Amino acid sequence: MVDVAIIGHGVVGSGVAEIILNHKDLLTEKAKNEINLKYILDIRDFENVPYADKFTKDFNDILNDDDVRVVIETAGGATFAYDYVKACLLKGKSVVTSNKELVAAKGAELLKIAMDNNINFLFEASVGGGIPVLRPIAQCLAANDLTEITGILNGTTNFILTKMIKDNMQFSDALSMAQRLGYAERDPSADIDGHDAARKICILASLAFGKHVYPDQIKTDGIRGMLLSDIALNSNMGYVTKLVGNAKVLGNGKITAAVSPAVIKKSDIISSTEDVFNIIKVRGDAIGDVAFYGRGAGKLPTASAVVADVLDCIKHLHARKYLFWDEGDKDYVVNPDTVAFSYLVITDAKNSDAVKSEFAVSDVCEENGNVAFTLKKTAKCDLKAKMEKLGINDYRIFRVID
Amino acid sequence: MVDVAIIGHGVVGSGVAEIILNHKDLLTEKAKNEINLKYILDIRDFENVPYADKFTKDFNDILNDDDVRVVIETAGGATFAYDYVKACLLKGKSVVTSNKELVAAKGAELLKIAMDNNINFLFEASVGGGIPVLRPIAQCLAANDLTEITGILNGTTNFILTKMIKDNMQFSDALSMAQRLGYAERDPSADIDGHDAARKICILASLAFGKHVYPDQIKTDGIRGMLLSDIALNSNMGYVTKLVGNAKVLGNGKITAAVSPAVIKKSDIISSTEDVFNIIKVRGDAIGDVAFYGRGAGKLPTASAVVADVLDCIKHLHARKYLFWDEGDKDYVVNPDTVAFSYLVITDAKNSDAVKSEFAVSDVCEENGNVAFTLKKTAKCDLKAKMEKLGINDYRIFRVID
Numbered sequence: 001m002v003d004v005a006i007i008g009h010g011v012v013g014s015g016v017a018e019i020i021l022n023h024k025d026l027l028t029e030k031a032k033n034e035i036n037l038k039y040i041l042d043i044r045d046f047e048n049v050p051y052a053d054k055f056t057k058d059f060n061d062i063l064n065d066d067d068v069r070v071v072i073e074t075a076g077g078a079t080f081a082y083d084y085v086k087a088c089l090l091k092g093k094s095v096v097t098s099n100k101e102l103v104a105a106k107g108a109e110l111l112k113i114a115m116d117n118n119i120n121f122l123f124e125a126s127v128g129g130g131i132p133v134l135r136p137i138a139q140c141l142a143a144n145d146l147t148e149i150t151g152i153l154n155g156t157t158n159f160i161l162t163k164m165i166k167d168n169m170q171f172s173d174a175l176s177m178a179q180r181l182g183y184a185e186r187d188p189s190a191d192i193d194g195h196d197a198a199r200k201i202c203i204l205a206s207l208a209f210g211k212h213v214y215p216d217q218i219k220t221d222g223i224r225g226m227l228l229s230d231i232a233l234n235s236n237m238g239y240v241t242k243l244v245g246n247a248k249v250l251g252n253g254k255i256t257a258a259v260s261p262a263v264i265k266k267s268d269i270i271s272s273t274e275d276v277f278n279i280i281k282v283r284g285d286a287i288g289d290v291a292f293y294g295r296g297a298g299k300l301p302t303a304s305a306v307v308a309d310v311l312d313c314i315k316h317l318h319a320r321k322y323l324f325w326d327e328g329d330k331d332y333v334v335n336p337d338t339v340a341f342s343y344l345v346i347t348d349a350k351n352s353d354a355v356k357s358e359f360a361v362s363d364v365c366e367e368n369g370n371v372a373f374t375l376k377k378t379a380k381c382d383l384k385a386k387m388e389k390l391g392i393n394d395y396r397i398f399r400v401i402d
Numbered sequence: 403m404v405d406v407a408i409i410g411h412g413v414v415g416s417g418v419a420e421i422i423l424n425h426k427d428l429l430t431e432k433a434k435n436e437i438n439l440k441y442i443l444d445i446r447d448f449e450n451v452p453y454a455d456k457f458t459k460d461f462n463d464i465l466n467d468d469d470v471r472v473v474i475e476t477a478g479g480a481t482f483a484y485d486y487v488k489a490c491l492l493k494g495k496s497v498v499t500s501n502k503e504l505v506a507a508k509g510a511e512l513l514k515i516a517m518d519n520n521i522n523f524l525f526e527a528s529v530g531g532g533i534p535v536l537r538p539i540a541q542c543l544a545a546n547d548l549t550e551i552t553g554i555l556n557g558t559t560n561f562i563l564t565k566m567i568k569d570n571m572q573f574s575d576a577l578s579m580a581q582r583l584g585y586a587e588r589d590p591s592a593d594i595d596g597h598d599a600a601r602k603i604c605i606l607a608s609l610a611f612g613k614h615v616y617p618d619q620i621k622t623d624g625i626r627g628m629l630l631s632d633i634a635l636n637s638n639m640g641y642v643t644k645l646v647g648n649a650k651v652l653g654n655g656k657i658t659a660a661v662s663p664a665v666i667k668k669s670d671i672i673s674s675t676e677d678v679f680n681i682i683k684v685r686g687d688a689i690g691d692v693a694f695y696g697r698g699a700g701k702l703p704t705a706s707a708v709v710a711d712v713l714d715c716i717k718h719l720h721a722r723k724y725l726f727w728d729e730g731d732k733d734y735v736v737n738p739d740t741v742a743f744s745y746l747v748i749t750d751a752k753n754s755d756a757v758k759s760e761f762a763v764s765d766v767c768e769e770n771g772n773v774a775f776t777l778k779k780t781a782k783c784d785l786k787a788k789m790e791k792l793g794i795n796d797y798r799i800f801r802v803i804d
Contacts, residue, residue, distance in 0.1 A: 019545055030544050130689040132542030140534030142432045143421055143709035272674035286706035287532040290696030304688035307545035
């Protein structure tokens, strides 16, 4: 029997408790060992749950109980959670978390502590909710040099964009609907301004390319105020509009990474990822493109990924999983605005001739007083400088994903 | 240092040799151990490869060399390959294979031998080429009760259908093109009659549901002679036509499984899987739907999956991975024709009234003298009996995938 503890009894934490208690036989069979949920740490009182006897308000109950071999952190944030996780790892307890903020900020440091203590620090649920993606990258694609990761990493913004695309809803209406359905917070900025997706691309890039990428190294643009007319124009150009996280190896030991509004050919698998679904596409030298698709959030999908990590910890109490990356450095991530990519630009139709005179334009589409261009590969900072030179201030830029 | 041997120097075997020799540093770092390719078994002579000194024609060189801890079987088939793999496992050598025929026929038996000898028998590359799917099912989705698997499991037929759908090519022309491009064999029956996909759904169902499903338990219909007019009519009904493998838990300890032409809503992620790409969608009670997408075949994608398994064997020389399923039995798989599913039926337009009188029809579309119906859930055997009663002999049935 292995004792485990859960820190935090919110959406994910309560989902983990339910799965551990309700799937006891299945999990015991798979772990070849019985899982005993011994403590749940939460400052709140929960009297109406069948496992009310397991609650504690004192973290030391968990930390100082040597029988607790695996601690599940679902509290969120990178302050208390960081202290708790670090203390557990230093005490020789394996830790599983769904906390993307923590892993994006402190992953390398915590992985190093886990390695030094010959235990595991696993966080499959921190990216893509229940979608298996970190373990497949670390294990199944191990014979590849990975070169690029592209994904729809935030279900809330994908839901909003899907409502705009499919139902012609305005941004503000789609956002309200997402809030009403519980997909978006009352303060939706972490989602719609791209910060949530930025944390996830940090974790993916850190794992795939071996060196920590920190959230403040990710150029992040969201979809706040996205225009329905722009989405329609992108569609006329053959593209679907998405909020995309991307990280790419540049060679010479550097990468670039960004979260930005983007357009993708309608035939691409990423374009078919709708509503709250996420997708992560990984490019490797041998494998080509592979993609992982599913619900990127939600109580049970996320909790099931956490529990799968717990099973793995229990099966490897005395053996480390080779999940690891090094500390990063401030010159590792190149500003994507200085790297040549393909872009789609939308501006007032009156600027059409000026734009055509300045840029190598491949496709053009005009509609309702707006004009959209796709440009040959160019650095966004050059693009912006040229637009300024032309005296054009009102325009929107979409990265073209290939 | 760990010695390994490859059985077979065909497409996959030579790809594995190339990756092991060309990525030596990367692989050594990931395995925390040096991989030494010691033998390659093939009855043919290969003098113009840089590793010509490694060839042997005598399997006993490999079997009796106790330093060889991992054997990679890429010879294919279920006769010699079975003898070789079984002998290696019984000798305590871990085995990695890409051989779907072998795993579909003998997986349970070989997994049992591996378990009894505390070694590993891994075969990620046997399904979906380089797409990570078996390991994620076994590990990442371990906290789920899995209920259904649906996939495009054969790249050749998906290429043919994509050419028919996108370029209006006739079946025979698309097949010729696939043969010219090396995607289809001169005798294409294993692909176009669905047998290759059937082996893969056997392996997926065996792993996901825990009990061996044998190829002769899979009702298998292919796409030979698929009509372009049927594909167009399906499209008008809002569907994309695919060859789909499906396995589904029925409850009472039984499942059903089939390979058949099917139609899928255009917005479904499976519909966006084009050309030689494969996709496997897995449904679990906690996770909902997750999907794995990528190239289902090809030298380097497949070889990279094999090498990832080899790394896993080397990292677990003294610990078994929990990949396992039990022997099946003859009553385990229910004939899918007796299970109620949704179907789309196409027949001559002159039969329209008769069909409408007999069936609960939801959608109807008529074009060029043909009529397509979608039927409420019904067993295919009942459907066929009613069509016979109506005197209708010329009709095509497509399973509607939801």
